[in-house]
Each structure stands twice: as C-alpha cells, then as structure tokens.
Amino acid sequence: MISYILNRIAWAVPMLFLVSVASFAVIQLPPGDFASAMVAEMRTQGDVVPEGTEERIRHEYGLDRPIYEQYVSWMGKIVLHGDFGTSLGFNQPVSNLIWDRLFLTVSISLASLILTWVIAIPIGVYAAARQYSFLDYFFTIFGFIGRGFPEFLSALILMWFAYSWFGMNVGGLFSPEMQNAPWSLAKVIDLANHLWIPLLVLASSGAAGLIRIVRANMLDELNKPYVETALSQGLTEWSVIWRYPVRVALNPFISTIGWALPALISGDVITSVVLNLPTTGPLLLKALQSQDMYLSGAFILILGAFTIIGTIVSDILLAISDPRIRYR
C-alpha cells in the first residue's frame, strides 16, 4: 500500500513539472513581452519614455536571459517564496489577487461534486433496481439530455428562468446591497439564494453521466449469486442492495473522481463567466484578454496542480477501497 502511494506521488512530480512548463508556455506565447507592454502602456499614458528604457526593464526583470533560466527563476520564486510575479493589469502581486478566488472555485467545485453524488448515486441505484420502470426511463432521458447541454448554456437558460419567472436578479454571489455588508444570517440566506444556480448547473451536467455509470455497474452486480444468497437469507431487498452490490458498484465510480475534478473546474470557469461569480473564471478570462500573462499563467498552473493532486487523492482512495488495484 505504502509503495503504491509513493509510486503515485512519484508520478505526480513529472506531471506537475509538465503543468508548470505548459503554464510558462502560455506566459511566453503572445508576441511581445512584459517590458514592451509596460513601455507601450507608459507611452499611452503620455509619459516620455527615454530611449533604452525597454532594454533596462527587460534586464531588470531578467527577460533578456535565456528561456530556461527565466523558467527556473519563475518557478524558483513560486516554490521558495510563493511569489507568482506581478499582474500587469492590476499592478500588484499576483498572489494578492488569486487566493480568495481560488478558494471560492475549489469550494464551489467540491460542493457541486458532493451534490453530484447525492443526486447520482440514489437515482442510479434506483434505476438499476427498478429497471425499465417509468422513473428509470425518465432519468435515462434526463441523463442523455444532460449530456447534450454545455454548462454555459444551461447556466444561461436557468438564469433566464429565474429572471423571468421569479423576478430574481441572478448573477454574482450576493445581491448588490449585501455585497459589502458584514456577515449575518440575512447575508447567508442571500448567498444561498444565489449559490443554487451554479451548483445546480455544475452538478446536473456531472450527474447526467454518473447516473448512467452507476446504473450500468449496478445492473452487472445485481445478477450475481451473492445478491441472491443475501436475499434468500431473508434480508429486505433494499438493505441487501445498499449493503452489498452498491459498495462494489461504486468502485469504478471512485476512480472517476479524478476525471470529474478537471471537468468541474473547467465547467466552473465558464459557468462563473456567465453568472459573473467572483471565482477564478472571470478573472482568468480578463487576464487572458488583456494578455496579463503572469496572472493567467499562475491560474493555469494552480488549477492544473489542483487537479493532479485531486487525481492522486482519488487513486489512493480507490486503492484503499479495492485492494486489487494496488497490484495491477
């Protein structure tokens, strides 16, 4: 077990390295660099920029050094000092801007992951136990339709419904009057009023696929002899189902958590843009549009690192729940 965990963690190191290279590439890709952008900005503000300023800035920030040296110094600052560089657009350290937004992104992603399970597991188990019943067909259709709806579209449509039917002004996490208010019961209720839409959007798109997986796995398990044995011993149907086949059927399910996480974070980025949530999405988009590359590089790096860590955690969970995995 320990060797398996160590092996997984050892694999994570090159993965994290690749993610950091990818993020660095994103920083480097656009034509021009920080120095030329800074000089251009000074010029547009009407400053007289003396000849050679661009080269001086470039030298000061180490942009004239070879690319691998720049990468090493960028990574070195991040690992040693938690310094992600300076955001060009906001003119302050990137680390000041990102952490609360990342916290919100991760909390929303985790909350919708839990909601996905709460929706998908009981429905999938029920649909398998009552195969071809009305509700089974109903959820099958729901599952297929859920697969066809991109997150941003369901967010748009839910927003429209909430606006035109309930007169709610959705978008953001708080109403305008609550935005800067101190925390109180009213503010929490206000938050809950806004939070259900993003959670529902993210959870329903994930649940649509997972219901199918749970159902298929359960159908495989329900016909096995051990279920019959348990039933013949006089246990009620549902206590048998929840006690034995569900536990086996959820195994492949745990292994997909690792894949669910990147999908959720992706979905969150785009849903937040539509719903104007103060998570990473809108800021990342803004950073990319204004070529604020240190900010966007930091986001891509951290989101990528989160998903890799998430994948490892799910692999380890899987190994704990199913001993056979470790020896494969």
Added chain:
Amino acid sequence: MTETTLNDMQDVETGTGREERVYQATPAQLMWWRFKRHKVAMLSGIILIAAYLIVALAEFVAPYDAFEANSRSTLQPPQAIHFFDEQGSFRGPFVYGFKRGRDPVTMRPIYVADTTKVIPINFFVRGQAYKFWGLFEGNLHLYGTTGPDRINLLGTDTLGRDMVSRLIHGGRISLSVGLIGVAVSFVLGITLGSISGYFGGITDNIVQRGMEFLRSIPTIPLWMGLAAALPITWDPLFVYFLVTLLLSLIGWTYVARTVRGRFLSIKNEDFVLAARFCGTSEAKIITRHMLPSMTSYIIAALTLAVPDMILGETALSFLGLGLRPPVVSWGVLLQDAQNLRTIAQAPWLLAPGAAIVIIVLAFNFLGDGLRDAADPYSK
C-alpha cells in the same frame, strides 16, 4: 445497403431459416442489422445527414447571407408559418408582416403581427446573389419572398440580420470544426494508440502517462490560455484552423484509449501470430492486419469525439477567445445572448443553443448505436 438486404432482414424476422442467414451474412450486414435496431441512433444519423447537407448548401438554403442587416427590423420576433388567413381561406404557406411601433416607456421597438399583410413564402426564388463556396455565382434560394418584404422565420438579431441565415452559415463553421478536429485526432489517436497497445512495456507507459497528463489539465483554462495567445490580427480562417488543432489536442486521447484497448485484446489472436510467423514487418502487421479488424470501433470512438470538439469551439467562441466576428459560428452567435436582459427581451437569440444541443445529442446517440453495432458477434 441495397433493397435486397432490407428484404432479407424481414425474412430473418419471420424466423424462416434465421440461423442460416445469420451464418451467411457478412460482418457489415450484421452490423447494419444491429444498428437498425437502435431506433434513436438511426434517427440521429438522419438528423446529422440533414444538418450537414443544409450547411453544405448554406448559400442556397439560407434566404440571405449572414450579414445582410436591416435597421427597420431589429430584434424582430420569429414569424409563424400560416396556411389559412383570417377569413379561413387557403393561401399556401405565408407569414404575416409586422407593424413596428415603440414602447412608450422604454422606447424599444415592439412588433405586432399585421394580419392584413400577407407575405407568401415562395420556393426556389431568385434573391440575393452569392458565391457558392466562393466559387460559383448564383442567386437561387430554397425559399424567400418575391416582394420587398423580408422573411425572418426565427426572428432577427440586434442589427436586424436574419437568424435562420446566420444559424445556417454559422453551422458550416461549427459543424466542420468537429470533422476537421476529428481528422487530426484520428491520426494522432491511431498512431499513438496502436504503438502503445502493440509494443506495450515502457512505450505504453510513456504514452499512457502522457494521455493521463493531458486529461488531468482542466481543458477550458488550457484552451483559453492557448487561444488567447493567438494574435487578433491573424487571418480568421487561419485562427479557425489553429482553434481546431487546439481542440483535437485533447480529443485524440479518447480515440487512442479505444485503439489501445482493442490492440491489447487482439494482439495475441491467431491471425496476428500467423502474420508474424510469415515474417511480416511490424508496421505491416499493425496497418494491414490489426487496424482493419477494428475499423468499426474506431468509427464509433470518432463519432463520440465530435461533440466534444463542437462544444469546445462553441464555449471558446462564446467567451470571445475562439473565433471572432466577422466569422459566424454558433458560439459567436451566442455571444449576443450573453446578456440576461437581451435574452429576456429576445429569447430567440438562444436558437443556436438549441441547434448545439440537438447536434451534440445526435452525435452521442449515433456514437452509442455504432458502438453497440461495432461488435455484431456479441449477444
């Protein structure tokens, strides 16, 4: 498939000599029979063929081009098609004209159907001139009006451009992104998947970890980062190809996984062993003997990879990072519907969204059907 096959199938259903026919049928026939059983997949296939035909003939099917603006009919609601007028007499297919007024408070234009103004829909009319695929001149349209009045079956956008025309012209871009992306994924996926599955060992391990890595990066932020790096000044068509390349960067892993799985399961089959004993080179074993045996699986995997590409393009363009106007794609069209107030005022701007959902669902169902049919010898 020919008529005879269909008739054969009916004979099989009645049970006479059923076993015999199943034994005599070629694999292609068996697959077709099994695929036909999946009614939803059949329907999806028909929908997709129709959709691709429409966008291929976009200039002819759409009554106008994607840019023909009209300041007199901005944000005009969809027009219902009628056959009988107010008096109940048959007039053929026609729509009512709109009377344009202003909301007294908000000064927004409001439209009221004018039942005295009957605009007949004509078929195969000579209308706006176009260059079919940029090659042949023409002005024939599938439907349209002969008078000065315009016809906007799905309403108009904020500049008074016809939504049907924009939807069809946008579909040409959005639907072809999926196909081109899949072609790239196909090459990458098959090459790496077959190498990985055939040779195994350390090669397999490296390819597998590479795929795991690509799949562990949150796709949207990565796409966003790469797409944002494309300079705005580049030719829109070139940007379009680059965006497609970006999308297939992730898409190929799905194909590669399927190919690798098949390779693992058939590499010890007798026919592969026989080929090896005959001294066939490994490249030839892979391309001539193993790959043809899994064509159907590859087709199914490719079909299931298309919707991801279409969704990716739409999401990127919707955010303003993929294709940009004047290029028209469904994602670009949905940019107009980003604002809540616009949707509340003009819900028909969400029509491209409906088109996306239908196409993506159809590809998913078709892929499911093909996957089931891919192995006709299973029970």
